[in-house]
Amino acid sequence: MKKHITDFTIVDRKSYGPNYFALTLQHPDSMPEIVPGQFVEVEVKGTREVMLRRPISIHDVDYKNNTLTLLVQIVGKGTRQLSELKIGEKLNLVYPLGHGFTLEGEKVLLVGGGAGTAPLLYLSKHFASKGVKPTIILGGRTKELIPVQEPFGQYGELCIATDDGSQGEKGMVTQHSRFAEKYDRIFTCGPTPMMKAVARHAQANGIECEVSLENMMACGVGACLCCVCDTDEGHKCVCKEGPVFNIKKLNKWMEN
Amino acid sequence: MLEVKLHNLTLKNPVMTASGTFGYGEEFSDFIDISRLGGIVVKGTTGERRQGNPYPRMAETPSGMLNAVGLQNVGVDAFCSDVYHRIKDIDTNIIVNVSGSSIEEYCTVAEKINELENIPAIELNISCPNVKKGGMGFGTNPDMAAQVVGEVRKVYDKTLIVKLTPNVTSIVDIAKAVEAAGADSVSLINTMLGMAIDVEKRRPYLSTITGGLSGPCVKPVAVRMVWQVAHAVNIPVVGLGGISCANDALEFLMAGAKAIEVGTANFVDPAVTVKIVEGLEEYCNRHGIKDINEIIGII
Ligand SMILES: Cc1cc2nc3c(=O)[nH]c(=O)nc-3n(C[C@H](O)[C@H](O)[C@H](O)COP(=O)(O)OP(=O)(O)OC[C@H]3O[C@@H](n4cnc5c(N)ncnc54)[C@H](O)[C@@H]3O)c2cc1C
Numbered sequence: 001m002k003k004h005i006t007d008f009t010i011v012d013r014k015s016y017g018p019n020y021f022a023l024t025l026q027h028p029d030s031m032p033e034i035v036p037g038q039f040v041e042v043e044v045k046g047t048r049e050v051m052l053r054r055p056i057s058i059h060d061v062d063y064k065n066n067t068l069t070l071l072v073q074i075v076g077k078g079t080r081q082l083s084e085l086k087i088g089e090k091l092n093l094v095y096p097l098g099h100g101f102t103l104e105g106e107k108v109l110l111v112g113g114g115a116g117t118a119p120l121l122y123l124s125k126h127f128a129s130k131g132v133k134p135t136i137i138l139g140g141r142t143k144e145l146i147p148v149q150e151p152f153g154q155y156g157e158l159c160i161a162t163d164d165g166s167q168g169e170k171g172m173v174t175q176h177s178r179f180a181e182k183y184d185r186i187f188t189c190g191p192t193p194m195m196k197a198v199a200r201h202a203q204a205n206g207i208e209c210e211v212s213l214e215n216m217m218a219c220g221v222g223a224c225l226c227c228v229c230d231t232d233e234g235h236k237c238v239c240k241e242g243p244v245f246n247i248k249k250l251n252k253w254m255e256n
Numbered sequence: 257m258l259e260v261k262l263h264n265l266t267l268k269n270p271v272m273t274a275s276g277t278f279g280y281g282e283e284f285s286d287f288i289d290i291s292r293l294g295g296i297v298v299k300g301t302t303g304e305r306r307q308g309n310p311y312p313r314m315a316e317t318p319s320g321m322l323n324a325v326g327l328q329n330v331g332v333d334a335f336c337s338d339v340y341h342r343i344k345d346i347d348t349n350i351i352v353n354v355s356g357s358s359i360e361e362y363c364t365v366a367e368k369i370n371e372l373e374n375i376p377a378i379e380l381n382i383s384c385p386n387v388k389k390g391g392m393g394f395g396t397n398p399d400m401a402a403q404v405v406g407e408v409r410k411v412y413d414k415t416l417i418v419k420l421t422p423n424v425t426s427i428v429d430i431a432k433a434v435e436a437a438g439a440d441s442v443s444l445i446n447t448m449l450g451m452a453i454d455v456e457k458r459r460p461y462l463s464t465i466t467g468g469l470s471g472p473c474v475k476p477v478a479v480r481m482v483w484q485v486a487h488a489v490n491i492p493v494v495g496l497g498g499i500s501c502a503n504d505a506l507e508f509l510m511a512g513a514k515a516i517e518v519g520t521a522n523f524v525d526p527a528v529t530v531k532i533v534e535g536l537e538e539y540c541n542r543h544g545i546k547d548i549n550e551i552i553g554i555i
């Protein structure tokens with residue numbers, strides 16, 4: 001899949017509470033094919049502290065309007081700088097990067113938390129377009145920490161789990177009543193402890209499971225070897241061989 | 257107009273890529289025509305396959321980054337039997353960065369690479385620790401540096417570039433020692449030893465605590481060292497450290513470098529190397545320079 005460097009134009013910006021925002025970016029002509037789970041490396045301009053690009057998942061793709069959407073959580077200097085961009089401004093992306101989700105399964109479960117919900121929207125959209133209605137469980141400590149919810153409802157059955165019970169079922173995603181059903185595939189992205197808990201459940205029950213990892217990156221294209229994960233086959237680049245991995249290769253990661 | 261010579265090696269222009277930052281070149285071929293570069297220095301290659309250091313291996317610092325990749329690579333045999341065949345027909349100079357933890361390992365790798373027809377040069381990375389001498393860097397002591405270069409010289413008969421570490425009291429002394437031991441060229445600088453701490457987590461960012469600093473923040477140090485070394489040796493110097501645009505490259509050329517390498521800047525803009533080639537052409541046209549050699553070492 002050919003990678004590109006392109007200046008996109010910001011055509012929409014939405015805030016989701018104080019810590020999250022979404023940018024919809026328009027391609028100057030026509031966008032290449034993008035697989036759910038792939039990501040972009042965004043150039044951050046205007047701050048001396050941020051030199052390297054920031055990896056961000058592709059949250060949504062609209063081929064008709066030639067746009068893609070990024071959902072970003074403000075955690076530091078780079079993401080704060082991105083949050084200050086305005087409609088009409090340009091954003092330079094290197095994309096589409098990495099190895100996305102395996103688009104198979106008839107009864108599928110998507111589990112997300114925090115910024116990890118980002119790639120799951122485009123994944124749900126893909127399943128819906130093939131006539132598969134995914135079950136989607138999003139979790140957070142409180143309902144405010146599950147910023148984007150409504151868009152998921154149009155593609156699948158949306159379930160919410162909050163630690164404080166402020167919305168949906170009280171408890172962690174793995175304690176949700178819909179979690180333990182028999183699925184043929186589980187896809188998860190979010191905080192590492194959450195992904196590990198989901199992965200262990202899938203492994204114990206013999207369910208195919210893919211996790212999307214978020215290691216720190218420099219190049220994003222497999223050249224610097226900074227982003228490696230310790231897999232059963234040795235160090236693998238999360239940016240190139242991932243970010244999506246089948247848990248069958250991640251026994252070491254699951255144990256730690 | 258941009259052609260330069262490094263010993264027996266002719267480069268179509270002075271712009272090469274720095275080892276460890278450009279993979280095997282293939283990773284960048286979607287973005288640029290890599291045959292437009294003067295050369296590509298591929299990943300550090302060792303005698304055996306290496307897994308490198310544990311994650312986390314990088315941290316961003318102001319105008320730069322620290323890395324502790326630790327020479328993860330497929331090993332020289334897999335390079336010769338597999339990688340080499342994928343990249344050997346790229347129309348540019350493919351140079352292998354040779355690393356090791358003993359003199360024997362350096363020699364084994366160099367000897368095997370010597371057999372590969374389309375690899376016209378090696379870059380000997382003497383920044384590595386010598387496990388037999390308590391982990392002291394080969395490149396930090398003139399005698400040890402001369403010894404490893406002298407032994408490799410005996411088994412390697414093409415262009416031998418020796419890459420110097422800046423983590424020394426006098427880089428000029430090391431450069432003179434490797435010149436006397438038979439190096440055809442020296443390249444500098446490798447990364448500078450650094451460290452950064454995550455104060456929230458109260459621990460270093462890197463799994464190895466310390467790591468190599470690269471990027472624009474090291475550039476003035478690198479330019480100074482290139483200038484000092486270029487005045488002290490008679491072999492051609494390759495300059496690198498923080499180059500991210502044509503003007504940066506020109507600083508190194510004027511300080512005395514015959515050619516330059518671009519490293520960390522490839523992560524920020526994967527097309528930067530070709531932009532630097534175009535920027536050098538533009539500079540020459542604007543200043544009526546017919547041959548880039550006219551400005552090399554003018555300072
Ligand atoms: C493949 C991939 C996809 C991602 N997708 C998204 C997404 O869709 N939306 C989103 O909001 N974020 C996503 N992230 C995480 C995002 O890249 C980081 O939050 C961002 O780089 C932080 O930049 P900063 O300058 O704001 O933070 P910095 O100021 O650099 O750091 C602030 C804090 O964030 C931590 N941090 C920095 N980089 C990362 C990282 N790569 N992963 C985890 N923590 C990090 C640091 O350790 C530090 O504690 C993704 C990461 C990867 C690798």
Ligand SMILES: Cc1cc2nc3c(=O)[nH]c(=O)nc-3n(C[C@H](O)[C@H](O)[C@H](O)COP(=O)(O)O)c2cc1C
Nearest residue numbers: 274275276300323381445446470471497498519520
């Ligand atoms: C991620 C990374 C990996 C590197 N790996 C090697 C290596 O294997 N061998 C080597 O000689 N230098 C290696 N270097 C050093 C670079 O080749 C170069 O000397 C240094 O980064 C300074 O140049 P720059 O500031 O343009 O990056 C590496 C640098 C980085 C950032």
Ligand code: FES
Nearest residue numbers: 218220222225239
């Ligand atoms: S970020 Fe460079 S190899 Fe993955």
